[in-house]
Each structure stands twice: as structure tokens, then as C-alpha cells.
Amino acid sequence: MIFYGTNSSRLKDGQINNVTCPNCENQTSMTYSVFGKYAYIYWIPIFPLGKVNVLECNSCKRTFKLKELPEQIKHKFELEKHRGIPILHFSGLAIIVLAIAFFAYSGSKNKELDAKYIQAPAIGDVYSVLSDTNGQYTTMKVTGVTNDSVFVVYNDYEIDKRSAIYKIDKKENYTVYESGYTKQEILSLYADKTIYEIDRE
Structure with a gap:
């Protein structure tokens, strides 16, 4: 049985100040978390599937996805420095590429030996x-x-x-x-x- 699916890891936490919550309408701050989604096989990340941004109002504790918020908050969020996609999310893909390269090299060396032995x-x-x-x-x-x-x-x-x-x-x-x-x-x-x-x- 092959175990595969999707998962996510937390990439960054931060806070945006002086924003108006669309739920409680208080002038407040929001805590945000950035999650990186990835596909895996046998729990080894193969390739990334993008990011999910979740923000929480520090007053009313309502959580929002970034796309649900007003442009002012989106703009402040985009000014934050976010890390790119972690190399870890490509680890499975790197293993596959290395395995293919190894077998190609090994096959090539075996052919060289065969040509030598037949002579x-x-x-x-x-x-x-x-x-x-x-x-x-x-x-x-x-x-x-x-x-x-x-x-x-x-x-x-x-x-x-x-x-x-x-x-x-x-x-x-x-x-x-x-x-x-x-x-x-x-x-x-x-x-x-x-x-x-x-x-x-």
C-alpha cells in the first residue's frame, strides 16, 4: 500500500498592527501564520502546493484567510517579509532526481564494463x-x-x-x-x- 497525501508546515508567524477588524470593527492588531502546503509519499515531501495565510484578530479572536480581508490589511500583510518555499518541501523530488541520476550513471558504467568483458x-x-x-x-x-x-x-x-x-x-x-x-x-x-x-x- 502506498501512503500519499498532502500536509502543511508552519513557515512564519508575525503580527500586523493598526488595522480595523472587519468582524469586531476595533482598531487592533492581527496575528498571522503562513503555512506551506506540500504533497508527500510515505511522509516524505515531494513538491510544494503553495501557501495558506491565516490571520487572527487579537481583539475578537476571529480567524480569517487573507483573501477574506480588506485591501488595507492585505497590503500591510504583503509588506511583511515572508520566506520562500522551504527546500525541505522539495526533498522527495530531490531524492527521485538523485535516484534516476544514480541508476543512469550505474547503467552507463555497466555498459562500459560489458563492452570491455565481451572483448x-x-x-x-x-x-x-x-x-x-x-x-x-x-x-x-x-x-x-x-x-x-x-x-x-x-x-x-x-x-x-x-x-x-x-x-x-x-x-x-x-x-x-x-x-x-x-x-x-x-x-x-x-x-x-x-x-x-x-x-x-
Whole structure:
């Protein structure tokens, strides 16, 4: 279950002097509070939703939203210095942006390593492979390397989700007979994305 919603935090309190309350009509002062509204997911603020200004007459204690008050009071309120939107209200958005940047960088580095590993195969390398069987995924493990050939053993199992390939990459699943490829064939399989990922311990 995803917990999400809106909330607010108090940004500033202050007071406006020498104003006429529209309710009690006394010449008085008003206390105000500025609240910043924000959307959250799992109680982490994601982005701001604006501000709410609440004023209270110090004589009759009636509360007002700013838009309910006369222009004179609005003008005095606007002369007060109000803080901008707190950075905290963007914290969730910042986390999301950082996570995207991290995964993009990590993916880029993994691609660089894959390109390096495919050029110099090593015993124990595990190639994630798009199978010929109805878009299934499997793996093959490098068991031998010569000057121009690469020998592999295919995984006994296939899986229908690329992201779940780790579930079948187990030592006991490599019992099928050994196959041989030229290094050029391995490079071609990588180039056409049949081999799409390489894991080297």
C-alpha cells in the first residue's frame, strides 16, 4: 500500500498592527501564520502546493484567510517579509532526481564494463541471453577460452522476465552439454543484443 497525501508546515508567524477588524470593527492588531502546503509519499515531501495565510484578530479572536480581508490589511500583510518555499518541501523530488541520476550513471558504467568483458572473455563469465524461444531469457556460463573460441554451458532453465534472470543463475542449473563459439560470433551476439548483459565476479 502506498501512503500519499498532502500536509502543511508552519513557515512564519508575525503580527500586523493598526488595522480595523472587519468582524469586531476595533482598531487592533492581527496575528498571522503562513503555512506551506506540500504533497508527500510515505511522509516524505515531494513538491510544494503553495501557501495558506491565516490571520487572527487579537481583539475578537476571529480567524480569517487573507483573501477574506480588506485591501488595507492585505497590503500591510504583503509588506511583511515572508520566506520562500522551504527546500525541505522539495526533498522527495530531490531524492527521485538523485535516484534516476544514480541508476543512469550505474547503467552507463555497466555498459562500459560489458563492452570491455565481451572483448576479453574469461572463464566464469555469465552472459544473460535473449532466448530463441518466445522471448524467454536464460544465461550461459563461459567454461573455456582459446585464442579464437569461447566455450559455454547453457542454463537448463528459461524465465519470462528479464529482471528476474538472477533467479535461475545458479551453479546447479548448468548441466547441458558444452557449446563452442568463435569470438567473432560472441561479438555478433552482443552487437545484436542477444547477449545483453555480462556478469563477472
